[in-house]
Amino acid sequence: MRKHYIILPALCLTALFAQGQQIKKTEVKRILSVLAADDMEGRETFKPGAEKAAVFLEKEFAAAGLQPLKGDNDFRQSFFQYDTKPLRQDLILNGQPVSSSRVFVTGVETHINWNQDSKVEKAVIAAGDSFENKLRELKRSTMPTIVWVDQAHNEKFGMYIKAVQQHGAGKQDSTAAVAFVLKTADDGEFDSWSLEAKQEVTRLPLCNIAGMIPGTGKPEEYVIFSGHYDHIGFQKPVEQDSIANGADDDASGVTAVLLLARYFMAHPPVRSILFVAFTGEEIGGYGSRYFSRQLDPEKIIAMFNIEMIGKESKFGKNSAFITGYERSNFGEILGKNLAASKFRFHPDPYPEQQLFYRSDNATLARLGVPAHTISTTQIDKDELYHSVNDEIETLDLDNITSIIQAIATSARSIVDGKDTPTRIDKSTVTQR
Ligand SMILES: [Zn+2]
Structure with a gap:
């Protein structure tokens, strides 16, 4: 009998470990290297670099085996600005x-x-x-x-x-x-x-890239994983480099979205999952606004928006923070699912920076959806933020990999329909 006590937990841990291991650093590096390459020209909305990134993401969504959103024939959610x-x-x-x-x-x-x-x-x-x-x-x-x-x-x-x-x-x-x-x-x-x-x-045409995995048991309930693929394009040259590559902001988040898509294809969810790479975040959140208008917010159970997870958070390795942590019990649920691991989610340590409102979660949060951004940015002192030096060489690929693994594990009970985060109180969210 004793042997079983030893073997059983060991087996479970091995199984969990093996699941997490499907999110690989080599893949993190491969995707980031493409999105943050100079030939993407900083992925500025309306510019050829953003289109190039969109084409790459479409191919990745197809290779992952995702389906287009209901009513769509492909992964490109096109719309216009005027x-x-x-x-x-x-x-x-x-x-x-x-x-x-x-x-x-x-x-x-x-x-x-x-x-x-x-x-x-x-x-x-x-x-x-x-x-x-x-x-x-x-x-x-x-x-x-x-x-x-x-x-x-x-x-x-x-x-x-x-x-x-x-x-x-x-x-x-x-x-x-x-x-x-x-x-x-x-x-x-x-x-x-x-x-x-x-x-x-x-x-002016622009597009989000969006795909889904239909849920096996509750297909009409949706969980969203998102990041934004646009960035700020060319900037004032520093040592002859004028391309703001946006490796951390937000190629890192989009990399997470792609790897989570592959992960959940291998571990099918009970609820449906939508995976989105937004456009137009840096110029006013146009992509997430358009995307949100196509959905019934009541059917959206949670949004994991992922922004700038390229470097260690101020809490060190195995940590990230959640914006608007206190506005729902989303963070508590994620924490519970990670209790057996070393990874911890913290409340946003920079409330004065208003990060809750500064990313693509804000639109759905205004509609009452528990929509939060997961990040590790040290926004108060990161000198590379929105600079031409936000390059892949400055990122910690091991740390990114462990964060994506942690997000996958932390989301399990939500995508499986066992936990439903409390809604955000709309009346407490500043409308624009
Ligand atoms: Zn960003």
Whole structure:
């Protein structure tokens, strides 16, 4: 009998060890070397380097044996960003033409022709509202909308319109036209208005790379593993190197996503798993915003977003931290699954850096999903962050490998439907 006591745990440990070992350092090195190579030119969104990375990821997703997301034929989740330039904006109020300095139209309709009978939503930016917040919120309207702006915001509105005329309205991802009209004291109540606007629209294509493993028992419940493949492209040269390779940020996270995909193909999950490499993170989280809009957040059980796991965390080897740790019991569950190992997940040690909001987990967290980012970055003192020296040579490949192994083990009870993390309280998450 005693022998069994010795042999059984040894067998179990060996089995666990063997499972973890499927995530190999040689593979970590192979994938990182491709994504962080100079010929990827820093993987800047909209640029050839990002496209090259996308093609590589598609091949890797196929080689891993993933399936496209439901309704898709391949791994490329394509969408557009739009650059717009106002050409003409004519507003008539009670029969009188109004200066174009009081009108600002966003959205990607090239031609709008509305009057008071048109089917458009009506909104206001009232005197007591925060102009910036309301503007940001309303610019994302998905329905054609006319917004009457209270004259209390006269100055800010004028400054904003000037900035748009000089620099353009910035990249947009909403297709609905939204017209902002400043109301003045002289306007009084008007019983008729009409608006005609023309703008030049440029479509800019971009894509996430996404695939899935259908769950064996609870296929309608989803767990997400994600990282972002875009980076910041060319930067000011340092010793003749101008390519920001983004090895840590976030080739390391995307490497984890690919290896976790292979791992879970070999160890099929009960819940479905979605694997995503996001685009557009560095320029505003466009990829994760688009991705999130395609899903029902209620069906998403958890998101493991992985950002910058290339170096030792401030807690040393066998450790990483989780952003927004206290917002759900996600971290506790991961910790429980790792109790038999040396690896520990810690709460984010840099709350003042707002890392919870600075990565692709934020969009789904705002919808209540336990969506957290796992990282090891020492963001307060990492001089290579967003520099041309974020290269593979500066990363600790053994450490990356052990972190990916730990993530695989820590996720087991969640992907197998035994544990369901508590939801994030939406009301405590700052909306944009
Ligand atoms: Zn990043």
